[in-house]
Amino acid sequence: MTANSTSVESTSKQPGAMVKGYLFLYNAVQVAGWSLILFQLINFYLLQGPEFRAQVSLWDYTYLAVIVFQNAAIVEIVNAAFGLVKSNPVITAFQVLSRMMVVIGVVMATPSGKVSPGLPIALFAWAVTEILRYGYYALNILNVMPYIVVFLRYTTFIALYPIGVTGELLCFWWAQSYAKSNTIWSWQLPNKWNATFSYFTLLWIVMLFYIPLFPQMYLHMFAQRKKVLNGNNKFRTMKKTE
Template sequence: MATKSSPVKSASKPQGVVVKGYLFLYNAVQVAGWSYILFQLVNYYLLQSPQFRAQITLWDYTRFAVIVFQNAAFVEILNAAFGLVKSNPVITTFQVLSRMMVVIGVVMATPTGKVSPGLPIALLAWAITEIIRYGYYALNILNIMPYIVVFLRYTTFIALYPIGVTGELLCFWWAQSYAKTNTVWSWEMPNKWNATFSYFALLWIVMLLYIPLFPQMYLHMFAQRKKILGGNVSKSQGTKKTN
């Protein structure tokens, strides 16, 4: 029996190391990617001249990095689904797909989405949120967790989530105004598939989904904040009393 159990233990250790290594690398790359996007935002609005901004839009300036690092978040759905992380698969799916919809189905799909005032708002909220979130995950894998990182992870969302959602909805609004007068991404009868699809209606359906889903996500984060930060506060208080 001892002989049979030892190979199992030796096999499980490399698998754990591989998974942890993969998760750390993914999170570290995302921290670097979103840090670069944040730098691009600062550079575009604060360091570049008005002449520069007149020649190139924010989307054209940040497009490659946003497409790569935002769409790479689809991996998180798989990580949650296969149990590699403890994230809720349903919440993760909504968070990831809603942002992918903004990038692919709104900004990339319409000329109005590219110039929406919601784009810089969304990108700023996303960048700060993701730098903190992915940094938190990466440090957690290494078992290094400064309290300031935990505090930022479970506090900054209070402002950044509503700001990000506002930016996303503004992008949707600018896109639907274009879709209303154009048949972009829509199928009209008759066609060989004998089916119809309205991109304009899809945009409104997604926007309306924010009404029931965003409060659930927001309250979930508050519950996590109470669980994590509340526990830390009580422990620190208990330590002070003991001393």
């Protein structure tokens, strides 16, 4: 779960040409990657026939791109930690790692996660959100910012964020159903570490965290939307009166 409100929206100091080039390249590559994932979703469900879907699952078709480009987001934690972007490293880490938990700790970790009805829902919401988010950041670095991009960046989340969270929770639910009847990724006593760990319990703990965190992140994005769009409107009004 992530509100996607940090990363490279602004920098603590004006970055040099090399840093700008690096940040632009990273964001441009992420736009391309998530565009590929969105195309794969469209191709899988709309362009291919039932014979194709009978031979390959959505995860089998998209897993390489999802693993590469979602896990590449860990770079954003490094960027924040080294001050290349004006972001809180702790918040950025939480946002990135929570999404990685869905991919690595849920979908990849259980057979049921790969066929969860939440997977296409989450991937669709993630893909559209990330294309807009990384595109916004890349254009911001170039100081080229069409108003439509700003508007979409701070408006589409109203629908996409709840859709994405719904997809993520469905993935968790399918995984916990499997973990409940299997001891996958769990340690039971006695063992040489003299410790116990329940993967099933972990999944439920993470799901319960969505209850307090989702409203906070969602309302935060509304506050960001009001701040950015109102500021942008004031800017456009000033330009008209000059």
